[in-house]
Amino acid sequence: MADQNLNLPKVIMHGPPALSSVLQPSYSQNFHIINPSFLPLHQFISTHTHLCSTVYAMLCYPGYPVTAHELRLLPSLRLVVTPSAGTDHIDLSECRHRGIRVAGAGNLFSADVADLAVALLIDVTMRISAADRCLKRRTPFASSHFPRSFKLTGKKVGIVGMGKIGIEVAHRLEAFGCIISYNSRNKKPLVKYPFYSTVVELATNNNALVLCCALNDQTRHTVNREVMLALGKEGVIVNVARGALIEENELLRCLMEGEIGGAGLDVFENEPHVNQRFFLLDNVVLSPHAGFSTSESFTGIAQLVGRNLEAFFSNKPLITPVI
């Protein structure tokens, strides 16, 4: 096997030790997978200089930065693949500068992430998890035991980031009779919903905010105290994008002070660590960055990563190119 491997294109892993499971057996046979496992990438490379000098592709993962530093360590690198929709862990301009291609998950997770966003919004609004918890503590039940729930139908929902996921969230929520508006970098000519040029204005005019935008220097901490106060005491924030879009300590403060009504969070500022103060709040529903982790999508991303690698090493166009 080691001898066979020598002739296979080398792919280095840069992520959690289990990342290599994202390459299905059928695809992994076609590559020489180099897995530093629990070692930090730079440490592994420094002790395997020769092996790594001919690595052409990297499979990386959110939370594991691919910056100029990592790229310098791999002089032959020409492709970075991430099994994620977000690419904020990759220094794209440095990749561009070095002529390194990047492939992502394309729209593979859009439906799941949109489903999750809607699920979190209904859950917080109608108090589904809270009622489940409450019921399991006391039976017979009486409505007076249960937290106050609210209607979803007719609610005004502001979507931050009107890309593929934002569009899918809007489409689903319209079927619930919600009224949609949005904010994004620019007004989108093909999007029919009302546009607000700032997140504060969007919050002022809506009952809920759903965050579906990319994280970058412009969007970091875009949901600050001012936005939360504009959203108001019954307002709900759903985040299925990136934790750092929200000033998390302010969110906690506003939730505890009753300045906003509730939150549904799939992402956190210090993932995979979650601030345990969230656990005490009955009006918060937490999800472990699971927007992409349905069984079907896991199979799908494994295939997609393999197909991008196959395409790259056959000099064909990437299936889901980022750059």
Place this chain on the structure above:
Amino acid sequence: MADQNLNLPKVIMHGPPALSSVLQPSYSQNFHIINPSFLPLHQFISTHTHLCSTVYAMLCYPGYPVTAHELRLLPSLRLVVTPSAGTDHIDLSECRHRGIRVAGAGNLFSADVADLAVALLIDVTMRISAADRCLKRRTPFASSHFPRSFKLTGKKVGIVGMGKIGIEVAHRLEAFGCIISYNSRNKKPLVKYPFYSTVVELATNNNALVLCCALNDQTRHTVNREVMLALGKEGVIVNVARGALIEENELLRCLMEGEIGGAGLDVFENEPHVNQRFFLLDNVVLSPHAGFSTSESFTGIAQLVGRNLEAFFSNKPLITPVI
């Protein structure tokens, strides 16, 4: 107040002690509310024969039967109002026979119940509450800690009962990319979805069943072991209609034996008691018959009950007549 009351139309309550709160103050001033509180109806009437002999209207509640027995005790009764969509607690043919009108909730709760049905289906499928519970027990999180979740998009969902609620559920689920079919007493000419004439066939051809039909002698225990086995090991059952549509002990057995994948239940056979064996199952999401209990709908039903009573005592047509 007692003197004033003598001239007001009498409305007797037959339900939980807090039922009179369903009549808003503005409406309750227009009626002489007779509330047996914790006394059973027949016992209250037997000790208040004179008072009850001129009761023209009753406000009843699911779980508190209005049968020939109760009706006989109230010889002047001409109207029964229930603040529910379901009327299985009322002997409608006996009411018809006695010339007693019945008013229900009409479609007031349809949107909320449909929202809840979709919420329960997503929750069980994508493991929202289970992941929330799991995350609150351990951080940092890793995807391997969490229960396997499934995609909603593309799932085939069979709806039992294609009335107003069934239609609203179908409409919402179509926006998620689900494929809809249905079973009802008869094929509905205006409904575009494929029709199956039995619930077993519907279960055989779908990944999930959503129960939205009325409870009656034909539908009682319609979801039996045969239906559950036909639905299969990854199948999900959602019930937002009435508990007795399902053979609950069989459901528990099938869930525990892994013969079906999960269940989302807003209703139970012995409400308000819930079989505590459900509490041990991670693939079950429970809701306390809450389909109608959003804050907005509670205000709405209070007004609607009042308006039906007002209409009846002014000899106008009922707002939301059942018979």
